[in-house]
Amino acid sequence: MMLRDIQGIYHKELDAIYGPDEVDSFFYWLIEHYFKFNRLTIALDPQLVLTKTEEQPLFEALSRLKNQEPIQHIIGxxxxxxxxxxxxxxxxxxxxxxxxxxxxxxxxxxxxxxxxxxxxxxxxxxxxxxxxxxxxxxxxxxxxxxxxxxxxxxxxxxxxxxxxxxxxxxxxxxxxxxxxxxxxxxxxxxxxxxxxxxxxxxxxxxxxxxxxxxxxxxxxxxxxxxxxxxxxxxxxxxxxxxxxxxxxxxxxxxxxxxxxxxxxxxxxxxxxxxxxxxxxxxxxxxxxxxx
Missing domain, CATH: 3.40.50.150 (Vaccinia Virus protein VP39)
Known part of the structure; x- marks a missing residue:
């Protein structure tokens, strides 16, 4: 799946809980933590695709964020x-x-x-x-x-x-x-x-x-x-x-x-x-x- 599509899923699932700005902040924090990407990565390579294995920690983090677990605990x-x-x-x-x-x-x-x-x-x-x-x-x-x-x-x-x-x-x-x-x-x-x-x-x-x-x-x-x-x-x-x-x-x-x-x-x-x-x-x- 493309990284920007996963970001879209984050907004769909989390905006009502946190608001779009904080969701973006969480997403960028996570891709920095897991992949050493920053917010420019998506802008410079909007077609960037992650493998199923690479996607997994992002979707696990999404599930934990839906339960309002602190982002700091998720990344440790x-x-x-x-x-x-x-x-x-x-x-x-x-x-x-x-x-x-x-x-x-x-x-x-x-x-x-x-x-x-x-x-x-x-x-x-x-x-x-x-x-x-x-x-x-x-x-x-x-x-x-x-x-x-x-x-x-x-x-x-x-x-x-x-x-x-x-x-x-x-x-x-x-x-x-x-x-x-x-x-x-x-x-x-x-x-x-x-x-x-x-x-x-x-x-x-x-x-x-x-x-x-x-x-x-x-x-x-x-x-x-x-x-x-x-x-x-x-x-x-x-x-x-x-x-x-x-x-x-x-x-x-x-x-x-x-x-x-x-x-x-x-x-x-x-x-x-x-x-x-x-x-x-x-x-x-x-x-x-x-x-």
Missing amino acids: ETEFLGLPFKVNRHTLIPRPETEELVQWIINCHSERSEASQLKILDIGTGTGCIAISLAKQLPKAQVFALDVSEEALKIAQQNAALNNVEVTFLKANVLNKAECLSVLEAASKFDIIVSNPPYVRQLEKKEMKKNVLDYEPDLALFVADDNPLVFYRAITQLAVDMLQPNGQLFFEINQYLGAEMQQMVKTYPFKHIALRQDMFGKDRMLKAEKY
Whole structure:
């Protein structure tokens, strides 16, 4: 079958779900992944024919997209700040707002990192995208990453190797402070602690799409409606013990809970608490400095 005819089938089957622009994006992503073709390939060779064997992965991907499985899971990878990352059902797919958080840290510390070795801890690392990107952009930094999920840590370790950086990965439950302190004891104090913990309240599920609800891990997404800051409070308490004086705490946060986050952090020995909006004007990041 001609490649452009398969593209037509994609539009017929998927436009009602995703819209034509996103369907084109998926199709070009897949032909790049499977065949190293780009969007010019069809334009320059509109009669290009695939064999039955070559067609098979495209039609398998089509079936999975009809079930609203994330394209990143279908091809097994994504990109974050220009770096490749493996993903699967045990990890969140990295988001653009998390890229903004990492860039904020880099902008705050690139000069300082040249002068002295920063020690950084990423809590709830998932794919490792935050820790690995920081290790790549701040090459003199010593980076540690913590997660409760054994499966997520396996992917994160693969991603560190894929991107040729050194990150020390540790397993612990951040809601168990004693366990975390024991695991981190040898690391001593940190200059930066950063986290993108679970923050979506159960009441917000109705705003979310099937591709997230059905395919990304609940463990990394959801918190109880009556205790939405549970992870932030635990991490802030840990940061009181594990940050150097004047060390910085960075969070990605729930867009609806910016004021509550500021108020919570103020109850601990932190100063210069700053809330930052993402590219869409939503309260999405918070920075605080330990006394």
